[in-house]
Amino acid sequence: MRILFVAAEAAPIAKVGGMGDVVGALPKFLREMGHDVRIFLPYYGFLPDKMEIPYEPIWWGDAMFQHFAVYESVLPGTDVPLYLFGHPAFMPRRIYSGEDEDWRFTLFANGAAEFAWNYWKPEIIHCHDWHTGMIPVWMHQDPDISTVFTIHNLAYQGPWRWYLEKITWCPWYMQGHNTMAAAVQFANKVNTVSPTYAEQIKTPTYGETLEGLLSFISGKLSGIINGIDTEVYNPENDKYITQTFTTDTLDKRKANKIALQEELGLEVNSKAFFIGIVTRLVEQKGIDLILQILDRFLSYTDAQFVLLGTGDRYYETQMWQLASRFPGRMATYLLYNDALSRRIYAGTDAFLMPSRFEPCGISQMMSLRYGSVPIVRRTGGLVDTVSHHDPENAAGTGYCFDRYEPLDLFTCMIRAWEGFRFKPQWQELQKRGMSEDFSWYQSAKEYVKLYRSIYGLPEEEETPQPELVLNEAMANSKS
């Protein structure tokens, strides 16, 4: 199948959060399975610092009365063809924020549609989040191109929605004022990034006002858990960490803890319970809950804490101030740094993720892979990826709590702190987590099933000539 991924982020060149991880990894695995997958991404002003981009564009197009160029390259570290949408609106050295979010991403989506119609025609456009939400609307009457829309974060439905209706030239009943809703309504298939979250978003608590629409289209809605790139994120050979290790050489991991404590200016103490968090500092991630209990937790225990993240100014300031009250025990790094994030996954004993809601969550899977035991709230994808520690039956991979309450988080952290004192059991817990299979292969298979289901094809290829069947079925489904 020919599939064009259209998204605002793709790791390792343009990543703010988990969506970048998915778009940077999934195409690679789909290509290994024999599909022709390519990525369409904005040409951000900072990209030339990160990769080689040819000087000459391969194609010029027009969208929304604007002339744009498309440059062809390859996603670094992979064989995935990458098309970069070149327009001055994306020249600033940032991915998001700014006055023109609505306009420039609508232009980008429109550019992607033009590109698919006129230059490289895919069978499926796989759209990601609100930035690409108008594509399913524009494609829904195209007999040759189908669309899959993946919801990575329902909370972001695009800014200035009342104004967007004018830009997209779509009336309210086509959801032109809300590109997330538009995509949900018009895409051939809609999925989100975990089965639990796919169920939760049909309820008012998690539906972000779209629960009615999502319930209505539930026949085409599914949940496919994300994977992580286990080749790139591998404690066995990660060049960014001090000491590589495996489940068999877990004792070596201590060197990472000590090196991290030194790097962060914390008291070097391999016995102290060391908790880390790597996150966007936004309401979703439960930062308010942490702020309510961290002071008390640090006062009652010998624990150390490191935060790496950027986001809301209020959370940044609060975390910064808290760190100043616990010198040598708490470090706050308000920046984005992939290498440091890996050292935190590899050097801390536990990883905190008390999310208010969580579509899937990549960070907890990374922490499991690097032997940092996750402490999570049981919501969304965290339910599907972390199970509660049960020492009696030697089961579970982390510590979980249910209610979004400070006391529940506090209790859970204390239980983890207590558990850390029992070294053999703790090591078993770490090993179970590290042995979990979060590779993309299983999820990529699920995506292929999803693509095939658009054409009513069986889950597995059962005939000797699948391509012929596929072409025939696609022709029938669109006629």
Ligand SMILES: Nc1ncnc2c1ncn2[C@@H]1O[C@H](COP(=O)(O)OP(=O)(O)O[C@H]2O[C@H](CO)[C@@H](O)[C@H](O)[C@H]2O)[C@@H](O)[C@H]1O
């Ligand atoms: N300051 C920093 N420095 C370095 N690295 C940082 C960082 N801040 C965050 N990261 C990295 O960004 C990623 C975060 O991914 P998550 O999936 O956990 O959350 P996010 O909310 O961004 O993703 C959304 O999309 C993904 C993908 O579908 C869903 O899993 C998730 O639930 C949804 O909220 C991780 O790789 C993490 O290491």
